[in-house]
């Protein structure tokens with residue numbers, strides 16, 4: 021396998037964790053988002069959306085969108101499962117995951133930050149308010165589910181790691197480490213996050229532990 025990604029990318033983090041949980045290795049091609057290399061013509065041929073990650077698994081076109089990649093990996097490499105066995109459980113886990121992947125994360129990606137700065141001319145303080153606000157909103161929604169639903173366990177859904185945990189971890193890294201949000205208001209989220217960080221797959225995948233982080 022070959023993964024196009026970037027150390028700081030939260031969507032890439034999600035795929036790194038899933039690969040590690042499944043015991044898979046991929047050669048990594050680093051696409052430097054800070055230098056705008058996602059817009060290079062070579063990378064546009066890989067992913068016309070100009071975002072990472074993309075995963076090459078065979079002779080066909082690369083897989084794209086982290087959620088779709090996680091689902092693919094889970095289907096082709098079923099052990100250990102990243103989704104519950106029951107339809108209702110799967111719906112909950114996917115719902116939690118989409119709080120991050122569909123609603124929270126899209127508001128803080130580089131192209132949105134660039135638009136706020138260069139097109140709307142919002143100053144740095146205003147942009148930081150935006151990033152913190154939307155990062156926390158997603159975590160607060162997660163918190164609401166984790167505290168009120170009895171299927172919450174050691175992790176987001178029971179005592180097995182699921183796709184929801186992978187997405188939650190990526191969102192916490194963005195909120196806490198990148199945008200310096202005060203995460204004291206989401207204690208259940210942070211309890212699960214701390215549990216996840218005890219697992220090598222989550223810890224080894226952390227952005228600052230990637231080889232391409234060294235150059236920055």
Ligand SMILES: N[C@@H](CCC(=O)N[C@@H](CS)C(=O)NCC(=O)O)C(=O)O
Nearest residue numbers: 029030031071072085086129130131
């Ligand atoms: N929904 C996509 C998001 C992909 C995405 O936006 N990736 C970011 C890095 S985390 C990126 O490459 N951004 C480039 C840009 O915004 O210009 C996924 O989950 O794969």
